[in-house]
Amino acid sequence: QVQLVESGGGLVKPGGSLRLSCAASGFTFSDFYMSWVRQAPGKGLEWVARISGGGTTTNYVDSVQGRFTISRDDAKKSLSLQMNNLRVDDTAVYFCARGGARYGDSWGQGTLVTVSS
């Protein structure tokens, strides 16, 4: 079955950096778009970034453009999100999701990122 396991969350100061990772199993990773979706405490969902299979296409929501970088290693079945210049409003649970061309059909448990001084 599809499994997505995120890691790398934590507490970071404003302006700091963090790298999230997602380990995938149970499907042909390279065949799928992969995404990061976040949810601020008590708020709705926000699609942050997506990357095509093979990594040729990436897209970001405006609020993270230029600060976040999504990448993937299809050989290792791994997805990453490098987050730089973090802001307080980046505080959220970050979910790794399979999909991104359309919808997310499988989601990881999420990793909490807290940006606070």
Added chain:
Amino acid sequence: EIVMTQSPATLSVSPGERATLSCRASQSVSSNLAWYQQKPGQVPRLLIYGASTRATGIPARFSGSGSGTEFTLTISSLQSEDFAAYHCQHYSNWPHTFGQGTKLEIK
């Protein structure tokens, strides 16, 4: 960016009754619309895609309808496990955006 608006924010319904949740897009998204269920402390689960196609394993009591800018998620006879938050999401273009969610609570 397409803005998705869900109503109501909170819906109180008794078990066994029907629940109707609405989602409106600020411009046409055709049938490029998905619905997710999210229970407290859990991850979103895909319910519906293509506005009306149930995802794998989703019970028949969940149905989706609509196209263009107006969409509806109907749960025909509420079970205890259905009380949760529901999110709509378009995928007509980038960025994909979600509604703010509807919390379905027990009346």
